[in-house]
Amino acid sequence: MSNSQTIPASASPTASSATTGHLAFAPAVFWQWLAGPVWLLAALVTWKLPDRDDFPDTGQFAFLLFAVGLCLLALTAIGRLRERAPWALVLGLGLGAWEVMQAKFLLLPRPFFGTPQDLLDVFLTDWKRLGDSLLHSLLLLVIGYVSGSVLGIITGVALGRSHHIRYWVRPIMRLIGPLPPVALLPLTFVIFPSTRLAGEVLMALAAGFPVAVLTWSGVSAVDHAYYDVARTMGAGDRFLVLRVALPAATPQIFVGLFMGLGASFAMLVVAEMLGVKSGLGFYMQWAQGWAAYPNMYAALIVMSLMCTTLMTLLFKLRDHCLKWQKNGLKW
């Protein structure tokens, strides 16, 4: 037969992309054994050197550094630290340096720059309000983003498949789409009964527009022969849309979903700072108003963790949905 350039079926695309895409980074064993001791040293300095002022939780912070140091040593011992070692080392050095500079010698202007233990104190004492803010932000974001994305995909497919819908919807998309959703903030706060609902609508709009445009472009670009193949086997419109157009457009749809997620993050912060009376944006606004800078930093950290986690989840979803593609970006 014609097995001229056969590739074994067992060679999974993910495995091949992992080996060809980037070479594994393997730091020397020396670095791995250094990471833990650096944290232990930082713990010792925090504990023994006297604070310049009456800071809270110095003991707890020292204990945290100590615990992390022990964990790193244990990870090194079982050989699990590997390429993470340099990062762990630098992080320990950084925290130690910050502790010495600010808590022990007060080298930076006070209210704006806190000490590590100030930040730790926020998490230890205000975790309930931070968690509650995170939950509200997540709820607002997820409801707005998911509904906007679903509507965006439906709109995009309809635009790609129907002349009538293109005729009526395209001008509206062209008028409203490029407008930054933030500009609609005052209007939506007037129209909608609650600021929360207004925030959700804006978030849906922010996510929906890029998703709709990219889905549309993806569906328009589907090879017409794909439809012919299915039609000749008796496929109806339903199959052509759901099982041919949609999967064929998936790579493009994900580009839209990523853009939409970024736009939603921006919209979330603005909505919470300007109207919605809950969430991390609101917390940050409040903290800044009371000059509670450590609280602001803490909220910033939580928000950044939330955003990166959601982004990672979207990447995982994409990798799952597009496992048939040859290779893709690793997050």
Next chain:
Amino acid sequence: MVTSSQPVPPLGLTLSHLSHSYEMPSGARSVLDDVSLDVEPGEFIALIGPSGCGKSTLLRLVAGLETPDTGTLLADGASITGPDPSRIIMFQDPTLYPWRTVHSNISLGLDIRGEKNPEAVAAAIRLVGLEEFSRAWPHQLSGGMAQRVALARALINSPRMLLLDEPLGKLDSLTRLAMQTKLYRLWKSQGFTALMVTHDVEEALLLASRVIVFSPRPARILADIHVDWPEPRHREDPRLQSLRAHILEQLETGISPLATA
């Protein structure tokens, strides 16, 4: 379902006075001009003509993917109004769905009709010799393997007529020879009528029981040649060589209609 022991009744075809044209920016462009053709059930017909002459359009009309401007198409006496799984078309490109594995590309026709038949899928995969690759993605296949998957995807529908639009056109010459044999054997064992567009005169004379020669666009039938010498046929056969020279001459001049041989 697909089993080599269970042939389907082949489909006969009657095309009368077909004309078709496409809207172009420069105006209507006629691609078929008064084409009439009778196809007996079980024939293997090769359609030969200059490129762009409208042979592919003829296949699309028979597949029911387009409707002709004028003229009638009858499949076993019934008018062709749209696509039907009994008439499956296969293109020059495999057009496999990249998001489906080899296995689920082949089961496409079953999925569309909501049928479940793992044995049929396995049989179709065996038929084209791709058992090892059933879980592979299309981008992992060579051109010849991809075209074999497309063939299995067509055969799982137990087509009574296979419409082949230059299915071997893009394969390298060795793969092409192997695929010709495969196609010929499948035609023999599965019992479908085959209508194949090709640019390769030798291929047409090796496989087909009848060769139709078309004029340049708009396509008219220049010659209808029955190739009735017995199998196995050989490329070196002097009869094949002389007929080949004759057809090539026809294609070059493309003007004088020839009486049915």
